[in-house]
Amino acid sequence: MRNFVVMTDSCCDMPIEYIKEKNVPYISLTCSYAGNEYNDDFGVSLSYKKFYEDVRHGELPKTSQPNAESYYNVYKKYAEKDMDILYICVSSIFSGAINSANIGKAKILDEFPNANIFIVDALTASLGQGLMLKKAYEMKEAGKNLNEIFNYLEENKMKLNTYISVDDLHHVKRGGRISSSAALIGIVLHIKPIMTVAHDGNLMPIFKIKGRKNALSKLAEIVVDKIEDSENQVIAIGHGDCIEEAEKLKMEIIKSIRVKDVLINPIGPVVGTHGGPGAMAIFFWGKERQ
Incomplete structure (x- = not known):
């Protein structure tokens, strides 16, 4: 072989x-x-x-x-x-x-x-x-x-789940993921969308959450709902230079479920160009993608 x-x-x-x-x-x-x-x-x-x-x-x-x-x-x-x-x-x-x-x-x-x-x-x-x-x-x-x-x-x-919250919609707009008008409305209303990567690989908005803290809590809630066999899973959290919030997200998750480990690392410049500073993304093996 x-x-x-x-x-x-x-x-x-x-x-x-x-x-x-x-x-x-x-x-x-x-x-x-x-x-x-x-x-x-x-x-x-x-x-x-x-x-x-x-x-x-x-x-x-x-x-x-x-x-x-x-x-x-x-x-x-x-x-x-x-x-x-x-x-x-x-x-x-x-x-x-x-x-x-x-x-x-x-x-x-x-x-x-x-x-x-x-x-x-x-x-x-x-x-x-x-x-x-x-x-x-x-x-x-x-x-x-x-x-x-x-x-x-x-x-x-398709069981590899990706969920993302961005802090500044301008970066998502620049990447062509949302329109200029949608970005403007979101910024004015302090909307922090939660997006997922769907079956076809496209980014799909699934929740519109008001406020950063609520958006991060929603990410934790999604993990608890979607993960399978959590005790044997490593959850990964990628962040756009916001390590303190990433650590808080980790703590919120492990208060609810037992996991093998939580890996936290910055999102690199190529992916980070599209998410911008303050982006938070969470990845785990679980239920099939939407």
């Missing part, structure tokens, strides 16, 4: 300590503003704190996907060692990265016909994608083969 590697991209927003510990190969997306382009590389090239401070001061970042050559170069490194590849990719709705990944794959297969490259479209991003990566490594370390891991992720990814 051929050996294999599990790789991802920087949109998974996992702690850099995890990436280093597991030696996870990854592709960086990029973020640019103020005449500078930064690799999204888990806070190395651009610290989370600086990114969110710059956005608060009016910078409007732009993001870009990796090119096919980037994927080809990473794939080739492992194909030359007769290693197969499982790539857990950021949602095809969020980014065109998967297109570059497939072009790079086709080029590799021309050169290495026996190579196997499996690509999972996470149909989510940030720590939702990160939880899929974590599950893949747990299965690999338990002796599961590439096909078993790929099939598990494909069969269960």
